[in-house]
Amino acid sequence: MIELRDVTKIYNRSRANEFVALRNVSFGVPERAVTVLKGPSGSGKTTLLTLMGAMARPTSGRVLLSGREITSLPERFLAGIRRSTFGFVFQQLNLIRGLSALENVLIPAYPTDASYASIRGRGRELLARMNVSHREHERVERLSGGEAQRVAIARALINDPQAVIADEPTAHLDTKLSREFMEIVAAMKQDGRTLIIASHDPIVYESPVVDAVLPLRDGMIAEEHR
Amino acid sequence: MILHPGMLALLAASLIIAAMALGGAGLGYQILRRWDPTSGSELQLILERRTTLVSTLLAWAFGLEFLSLFLFAGVADSLHSQFVGAMCAAGVLNASATGYPLLILKMANVLLAGSWLIVNHADTRATDYPLIRAKYVTLLVAAPLLIAEAVLLVLFAGALKPHVITSCCGSLFSSQTETMVGEMAPFPFRPMAIVFLVSLGAVLAAGWHTWKTAKGGILLALLSFAAFIVVLASILSWVGPYVYELPTHHCPFCLLQREYHFIGYPLYGLLFAATVSGMGAGILVPAKRKPSLKMIVPGLQRSCAAASVVLYGLLFLLIAALVATSNLKLL
Amino acid sequence: MALLERQRRLLDFTLSSLLRRKGKNGALVAVYALTIFLLASVLFFGESLRREASIILADAPSLVVQRMMAGRHELIPDSYADQVRSIRGVRSVKPRLWGYYYDPLSGANYTIVTSEERKNGTIAIGSGVASTRKLAVDDVLPLRASKGDTMLFTVAEVLSEESALASADLMIVTPADFREFFAMPAGFATDLIVDSGNPRECSTIAEKIAIRLPDTRPIVREEILRTYDAIFGLRSGMVLAVLACAVIAFLIFAWDKATGLSAEERAEIGILKAVGWDTSDVLLMKFWEGTVISVTAFLAGTALAYAHVFLAGASLFEPALKGWSVIYPAFRPTPVFDPAQIVTIFFLTVVPYIAVTVVPVWRAATIDPDAVMRT
Numbered sequence: 034m035i036e037l038r039d040v041t042k043i044y045n046r047s048r049a050n051e052f053v054a055l056r057n058v059s060f061g062v063p064e065r066a067v068t069v070l071k072g073p074s075g076s077g078k079t080t081l082l083t084l085m086g087a088m089a090r091p092t093s094g095r096v097l098l099s100g101r102e103i104t105s106l107p108e109r110f111l112a113g114i115r116r117s118t119f120g121f122v123f124q125q126l127n128l129i130r131g132l133s134a135l136e137n138v139l140i141p142a143y144p145t146d147a148s149y150a151s152i153r154g155r156g157r158e159l160l161a162r163m164n165v166s167h168r169e170h171e172r173v174e175r176l177s178g179g180e181a182q183r184v185a186i187a188r189a190l191i192n193d194p195q196a197v198i199a200d201e202p203t204a205h206l207d208t209k210l211s212r213e214f215m216e217i218v219a220a221m222k223q224d225g226r227t228l229i230i231a232s233h234d235p236i237v238y239e240s241p242v243v244d245a246v247l248p249l250r251d252g253m254i255a256e257e258h259r
Numbered sequence: 260m261i262l263h264p265g266m267l268a269l270l271a272a273s274l275i276i277a278a279m280a281l282g283g284a285g286l287g288y289q290i291l292r293r294w295d296p297t298s299g300s301e302l303q304l305i306l307e308r309r310t311t312l313v314s315t316l317l318a319w320a321f322g323l324e325f326l327s328l329f330l331f332a333g334v335a336d337s338l339h340s341q342f343v344g345a346m347c348a349a350g351v352l353n354a355s356a357t358g359y360p361l362l363i364l365k366m367a368n369v370l371l372a373g374s375w376l377i378v379n380h381a382d383t384r385a386t387d388y389p390l391i392r393a394k395y396v397t398l399l400v401a402a403p404l405l406i407a408e409a410v411l412l413v414l415f416a417g418a419l420k421p422h423v424i425t426s427c428c429g430s431l432f433s434s435q436t437e438t439m440v441g442e443m444a445p446f447p448f449r450p451m452a453i454v455f456l457v458s459l460g461a462v463l464a465a466g467w468h469t470w471k472t473a474k475g476g477i478l479l480a481l482l483s484f485a486a487f488i489v490v491l492a493s494i495l496s497w498v499g500p501y502v503y504e505l506p507t508h509h510c511p512f513c514l515l516q517r518e519y520h521f522i523g524y525p526l527y528g529l530l531f532a533a534t535v536s537g538m539g540a541g542i543l544v545p546a547k548r549k550p551s552l553k554m555i556v557p558g559l560q561r562s563c564a565a566a567s568v569v570l571y572g573l574l575f576l577l578i579a580a581l582v583a584t585s586n587l588k589l590l
Numbered sequence: 591m592a593l594l595e596r597q598r599r600l601l602d603f604t605l606s607s608l609l610r611r612k613g614k615n616g617a618l619v620a621v622y623a624l625t626i627f628l629l630a631s632v633l634f635f636g637e638s639l640r641r642e643a644s645i646i647l648a649d650a651p652s653l654v655v656q657r658m659m660a661g662r663h664e665l666i667p668d669s670y671a672d673q674v675r676s677i678r679g680v681r682s683v684k685p686r687l688w689g690y691y692y693d694p695l696s697g698a699n700y701t702i703v704t705s706e707e708r709k710n711g712t713i714a715i716g717s718g719v720a721s722t723r724k725l726a727v728d729d730v731l732p733l734r735a736s737k738g739d740t741m742l743f744t745v746a747e748v749l750s751e752e753s754a755l756a757s758a759d760l761m762i763v764t765p766a767d768f769r770e771f772f773a774m775p776a777g778f779a780t781d782l783i784v785d786s787g788n789p790r791e792c793s794t795i796a797e798k799i800a801i802r803l804p805d806t807r808p809i810v811r812e813e814i815l816r817t818y819d820a821i822f823g824l825r826s827g828m829v830l831a832v833l834a835c836a837v838i839a840f841l842i843f844a845w846d847k848a849t850g851l852s853a854e855e856r857a858e859i860g861i862l863k864a865v866g867w868d869t870s871d872v873l874l875m876k877f878w879e880g881t882v883i884s885v886t887a888f889l890a891g892t893a894l895a896y897a898h899v900f901l902a903g904a905s906l907f908e909p910a911l912k913g914w915s916v917i918y919p920a921f922r923p924t925p926v927f928d929p930a931q932i933v934t935i936f937f938l939t940v941v942p943y944i945a946v947t948v949v950p951v952w953r954a955a956t957i958d959p960d961a962v963m964r965t
């Protein structure tokens with residue numbers, strides 16, 4: 034569903050600290066499948082996710098989403114795409130402190146036209162599916178790491194996105210929680226969603242639910258993926 | 260110089276508007292010079308973000324401009340007690356040579372500002388900034404007008420001296436005087452009322468047509484502008500006398516006073532809003548040529564037309580109510 | 591409807607995020623409200639003084655003629671009245687008696703005027719006199735006459751307070767008592783009241799009087815009204831100029847608050863952008879934030895100012911703006927509510943507040959959406 038053609042991303046171009054984070058990457062993300070970006074620290078995984086998730090524009094090259102070019106769209110359209118097509122699970126989770134679990138889940142739905150009652154109902158349903166219903170009204174800073182991550186996943190799903198993007202989702206989890214996370218990934222795939230995960234955790238990229246692994250090294254695709 | 264609180268408020272608003280317009284025009288000029296939609300550079304991203312700043316600045320500036328037109332009328336009205344011969348804003352504006360030019364410039368700026376906001380809105384709906392050049396070139400023209408307005412206001416405030424003897428609506432808007440407004444004012448009641456009905460009927464019909472079909476935008480714009488002038492002339496000719504219940508009193512400003520329930524504010528507010536919406540439908544016509552706007556502009560034109568029909572309709576009802584409740588019978 | 595729903599949700603979110611930062615926003619609202627309070631108090635007070643004055647002058651005669659000697663106000667002989675009466679356009683001329691009386695007991699200056707309709711030996715007094723001398727109807731008020739003897743007056747009436755300034759220090763006696771009390775010679779009056787029938791001719795008549803009786807000074811009421819208006823406008827204008835400094839200080843404070851977002855606030859906006867909020871959504875949220883803050887401060891500031899001026903008698907700066915005689919400690923401005931003043935206050939505070947926060951708010955709203963991926 035997402036296609037990158039000859040994409041290059043250069044940070045701080047024509048300045049002293051210029052840095053080429055991605056170099057001529059061409060790659061297609063299969064629909065309704067789990068794709069893992071694998072590579073050492075600094076290899077450009079997060080950068081690639083931001084380009085695929087319509088958060089940033091490439092310096093050159095093109096990004097296509099379901100056949101439509103989104104490379105040079107104005108930011109306000111990119112925001113719309115982000116909101117309706119993607120759900121994000123961040124490495125640091127990035128829940129808003131001081132708000133309850135449920136309020137955090139609803140945030141991506143605020144700028145949509147859905148009615149308040151319907152998004153609230155959906156938020157509670159998602160929290161129930163993630164087994165954190167009982168902490169619905171708890172402030173997020175009082176949740177455990179595993180609970181917080183499941184709240185973050187519920188937030189990613191609130192707008193019923195086609196694709197879910199996760200950056201190092203297991204970095205702060207122990208083995209048991211990491212395996213639980215991969216079960217949730219399997220369930221999301223079952224629901225027909227496309228998953229894109231950046232990780233160098235074997236529990237992730239060696240999991241049987243993974244359909245494709247893209248090895249990155251120094252901003253380039255290292256070898257043919259399986 | 261009169262240090263009246265309202266005058267200070269007006270000066271503050273005017274300076275803020277001028278500063279915002281100047282800032283917006285400056286940013287617009289930079290954007291025009293370095294704009295390159297094909298580049299993936301960070302500079303282009305920065306420029307695109309600045310367009311949102313320009314839009315925000317001007318939305319505020321132009322909203323303020325609209326409000327300050329009414330503040331201006333109100334302040335001019337409340338200053339009347341300080342001038343020999345002034346009974347309302349008409350006399351105060353007449354107390355300095357810059358009074359009436361300032362009022363006319365302000366009215367023109369409000370219409371211009373409203374049109375610009377409509378074009379800006381159309382531009383933000385498309386994915387490729389199709390109107391960016393047209394938009395910012397117009398802005399470079401409009402900014403000096405807003406700055407000129409601030410300058411005129413400062414001159415006006417500076418030139419106002421208590422004890423200046425001025426003449427007011429009684430002589431300015433009566434048939435006995437030789438002034439230009441004086442000659443324009445007392446259009447005979449009956450013909451003017453007929454012109455009013457024809458003009459409003461035409462603009463409502465054109466508005467309805469554009470609302471339903473998204474066609475005839477230019478006609479609607481022209482008729483809206485015509486209706487603007489006709490309604491102003493009608494206020495001078497017979498709406499005013501009906502409200503004052505005095506066939507000889509033609510003032511367009513006394514309507515703003517408490518005695519007449521501040522009826523002038525909704526009256527003029529509706530008139531300006533209706534005119535801007537009607538003109539919007541026509542101003543958008545050239546934008547239809549842009550491929551990315553072809554599908555968007557008709558919808559916007561229809562919204563503009565719908566707004567103009569509703570607003571002119573309300574204006575008509577308001578005037579009809581004023582005539583119906585008046586004890587005066589002219590026609 | 592969907593649009594309204596969206597606005598409501600953004601407003602909800604804004605409210606909860608404002609409440610999460612009570613300290614910072616509370617300080618802002620407090621300073622904001624204080625600024626509005628000062629400004630509104632001055633405007634309300636100035637306007638109510640102006641109205642008081644115009645109530646006084648509304649009852650004043652349209653043309654008064656005084657005689658001047660060596661640049662000072664002198665008694666005017668009755669013969670002058672006849673001369674004025676012969677001017678064309680003059681309908682009637684009435685000699686008037688009035689003066690001031692310094693009361694050593696209360697240390698105040700009273701204004702004594704006369705009326706033919708009273709009975710000799712009685713007096714009508716203003717509410718200020720009644721309260722400083724603790725008098726009620728039928729009490730006896732002894733006053734020291736010019737010749738040193740004491741005259742006794744029976745209080746026949748305490749004047750009602752339609753306008754406190756106008757009547758607080760007033761005493762009304764008969765012309766005969768007045769002449770006896772001040773030992774004023776017969777055939778003279780304090781000044782003349784001229785009635786012209788047509789108020790528009792007042793200035794023409796005044797000119798003729800000045801020519802025919804060169805040692806007199808004709809005073810036209812309209813003239814006084816305009817001077818009052820100009821003086822009040824100027825006074826409150828000057829106070830406003832001083833207040834402008836307060837407003838500017840507040841604006842710098844507000845600008846600083848809007849610019850210096852905490853790391854936490856920046857991170858929050860970054861999260862919103864990352865999960866799909868557009869710059870315009872953040873701007874809208876910030877717009878609601880500004881609206882909530884402004885409305886709260888505005889309501890609090892103006893309500894406090896209203897209470898201060900009209901209920902507490904503008905106790906904070908009464909001495910600065912007024913400066914009348916000591917009789918007025920009980921001056922209660924008549925409450926007036928003028929929409930124009932509310933609009934003026936809005937334009938002098940909220941509008942500049944918006945203006946200084948536009949750019950910082952835009953800066954905050956254009957945080958890179960991918961920034962949170964790297965924290």
Ligand SMILES: Nc1ncnc2c1ncn2[C@@H]1O[C@H](COP(=O)(O)OP(=O)(O)OP(=O)(O)O)[C@@H](O)[C@H]1O
Nearest residue numbers: 044045052054072073074075076077078079080081
């Ligand atoms: N805004 C930026 N400015 C300059 N350099 C940047 C910026 N963002 C990322 N980089 C650099 O680009 C390179 C790739 O970064 P990226 O975050 O994509 O790596 P990563 O594979 O996700 O690493 P990690 O596993 O540590 O998260 C890094 O060397 C990083 O320092």
Ligand SMILES: [Mg+2]
Nearest residue numbers: 078079080200
């Ligand atoms: Mg990373």
